[in-house]
Amino acid sequence: MDMDEAEISFFKDGLRLDGRGADQIRPIKIEVGVLSRADGSCYIEMGGNKVIAAVYGPREVHPRHLQEVTRAIVRYRYNMASFSVEERKRPGPDRRSYELSKVSREALEPVILTSYFPRSVIDVFVEVLQADAGTRTAGINAASVALADAGIPMKSMISACAAGKVADTLILDPMKEEDNFGQADMPLAMTPAGEITLLQMDGRLSQEEFRQALEMAMRGCREVYELQRKSLVDKYSQLESEPVLEVSALE
């Protein structure tokens, strides 16, 4: 796409570059239990983002000095594959991925009942295979499903979605072009009940815009939650209806 920094049109006939309306999220695909060796796992596609999350644990803590006597610790590693972006990314952790690991961990920790597993660790690994703006939200969504799949007790699920601003218009779930050349990006993670566990903002929004964007992102999160829930429920109801006929007969 030939993009002139000064004048890019983000809208065409009131629709966005990929044909979405301003308040629509990108299509989402969630698969549960994709890794056989992990205790819980999830693969998610949010538009052009492709992210895989794996959960191991609760298990013994190594190195030992990180151990907490009264609760489990949570470790979250966000990592981008070198081939996940257009220009090859230098592999390995960097300033950005350290920060994202920290905020994502803090987005999930409040709902995990760590006191059930003293002296242990719950490891969450999130690998970004393909990036298209909003990888931290995709990572958190996948990690939340993977934690549930691993059978870890949680007070609720966590769903994440971003809102942004381009061409003085508020939009939901920005994609790459909108993120790169837009005016603001605001990722949000919350429980379905509306308790916010992550809220970041990059760029500028007025107070009124911020309120609206928050409202928008919360609606996005609720949509994501329904899909997360559905993917988990489907994993077992499918198996149930196949070999057993009595179940459907009873209902």
Added chain:
Amino acid sequence: MDRKVVVPGDLLSEDAKRCGEGTFVKDGRVYSLLYGLANCKDKINVIPLAGKYVPAPGDNVIGVIKDITFSNWIVDINSPYDGLLHISEFPKRIEAEEMSKYLRMGSSIMTRVKDVDPAMKVELTLNDRKLGLIRTGRVIEISHTRVPRLIGKGGSMISMLKKELNCNIFVGQNGRIWINGGAEEMDLALKTILLIEKEAHTNGLTDRIVEFLKSEKGARS
């Protein structure tokens, strides 16, 4: 029986008195803590579909010796926490120098959790006739969440299996199962147990397993 798949945070009931295992109460309402199957009787329990085994006093488990210290055997019990078996919990009096003569590294034992302290120090014991070193048979591993299904209501499933399969079976709460019997019986037992693990969340399982065993035996004779 009313069962449905729930995810963490699902509202289960408005009545706080009905909270059971795998649930929590907030503002007088019962919510699910786990991803699993909700059992709605007078108490609502959520049975997990996955998860690690957390030892509780009184559990029979199968462990593997993974280290020997001055007076303890360290036992892997398929859990985030290691088990400690003190020499004094061995049925007979032995000297510390001779510990590895009785239970070596890699030995499998049927043991019982004697006590678990808040710091998750797990003490094991061998002081029971049923417990001890495993010398013959096979040990298989299933998810510990499937163990209640394998035992069945009041032991209905397991006693049926023992009778039909003509095998001796010891079920560890940690998901390890010891089977002892003829080679062919053990093969069939293994197949049956793996089938139970796969279909643990379905209804009317005991009857289907009886059918399965009948057809398997019919094919053989």
